[in-house]
Amino acid sequence: MTIRLEQLRDLAAAKEFVRSLGPCPIDLPYHTTAWLEAWQSNLGDLEGCKPVLLAGLGSAGPACFLPLGLEQRGSLKVLSFLGHNRGNQATGIWATGSVKHVETSALRDQLAEIARDLGADLIQLANMPSEIDGIANPLLADKLVPSPSPVFVGKLNIDFDVLYRETHSKASRKKLTKKQITLEASGEYQITAAKTPEQIARGLEAFLAQRAVRAAATGIPNVFVGPQEKTFLQNLLSAEGNDSMPSLKLWWLECAGSIRATYLCSRTQDTLIGYANSISHDDMTPHSPGVVLLKEIICRACADPTLKKLDLGLGDERYKRSWTAPCPLVDSNRALSLKGALALHVFTVKQTLKAHIRDSEKLWPLVKKMRALRARLG
The missing domain is CATH 3.40.630.30 (Gcn5-related N-acetyltransferase (GNAT))
Structure with a gap:
């Protein structure tokens, strides 16, 4: 199924569209319109983030909602999930059963075209699971980098x-x-x-x-x-x-x-x-x-x-491992300009190093000790 992406004018229109996805969509609280409104009005405007709210329409009707935002990071323009810095993972919102019918390459190409029209140098979709509703995540694009932290999931x-x-x-x-x-x-x-x-x-x-x-x-x-x-x-x-x-x-x-x-x-x-x-x-x-x-x-x-399930979010803490198990996440990236490609290279090196440090039984405790020492001295 080819999904056609259309940009919605505002969060009020997004709220109406999300309702059309059906009574039990596949979602996360971080992508509900109530959450996005709270983030954008208090933090997004302050950070100069412009909402890019995308409605996905398939042959059978509304298929998905992708709440993105255009951020200015220095001289770089980045398209990412709206409010990603206050959420634990990201998927968008999908109508039940729609993920398995998505033509992934067409969806990614449309997303890249929209990003280029907005002047973005880089698409950066952070902390995404490899699967949505048991199906390969259709948003996983060109350059995948392991997220530094897994999300912790268990049963209830x-x-x-x-x-x-x-x-x-x-x-x-x-x-x-x-x-x-x-x-x-x-x-x-x-x-x-x-x-x-x-x-x-x-x-x-x-x-x-x-x-x-x-x-x-x-x-x-x-x-x-x-x-x-x-x-x-x-x-x-x-x-x-x-x-x-x-x-x-x-x-x-x-x-x-x-x-x-x-x-x-x-x-x-x-x-x-x-x-x-x-x-x-x-x-x-x-x-x-x-x-x-x-x-x-x-x-x-x-x-x-x-x-039925328990999700204790990002961050490896001992109390989480008592109830849940780590589930790896990935960052999906696509450079759209030379500037974006250079930034992506630097980002990839940093993320790989962070993941290595967090996975190290020697380095990660040392980092935490250094943090505590710096906090006491600072």
Whole structure:
């Protein structure tokens, strides 16, 4: 099936088109129009990103929605997924069953033609899975580079106790139970899914404060640092996403009068998605409140028959490997000018080096130590 790409005038038109893809499209929360509106109004305009919203029309009707943006990176113009710097992976949105019928070469050539007309030097589609709906990803083009970080995916479609025993040894379950008992014994213990504006505001303040403290202590980059980022999250926590559900849901663990851990979650179809989290750095930190909170969120998710999968996003952390397994992603690139080709060469070298460092049992711990040292000195 040859898909004809047409540019939509704005996000309002995109919202109407996405509805035409059917009731259960293959999507990610990062590509819903609620998410894109929150990103563009708070961060995209600030970064000078111009939305390029593409509707894909096949012989049988609407087939896909590709939310792209034209970015100016120095002297380079790059066409990439809109809001890619605040998402974990990218696919676009596809009507059910449409992926397997796509004529991939024609789709890629059309995308390149649109990019050239916009004056782009480079198409750079980051953090994409090799498959969409079990079919080879039709957006994977000329130059593929492994993404530095995999996305972590697991199952939810079994009884929680069974899942817990399958994923955690007896010793680790005993250790985590002991930590949870200590948190509970400290008083005022509760797990909360924020619903009211007051709860959302309180949880978000804790999330932002805890992320800032962690970044200062570890040197880990914090993408939620300014007022625009705060408003971006506020918009998502109050915006309606798929199935009349909030685009983001904020959970927290509280004990001894303070919020000790938070988790921002989303969902798409049958998948629970862990977007971002935080933990306090205080006397309760040794008792792993973030790990306990995630366990309780997963326990509740297993009780929901509509949830089948768990996605804990990018970033290799030990707590993720307890519940999920790494799934590699790739960056798909296509140079459209000499300037774009030179930039792509440099980018490829950097990405390959990053992936090598992250995969190294010696180099990656060293990088984290150097980050922490630089943070303390800086």
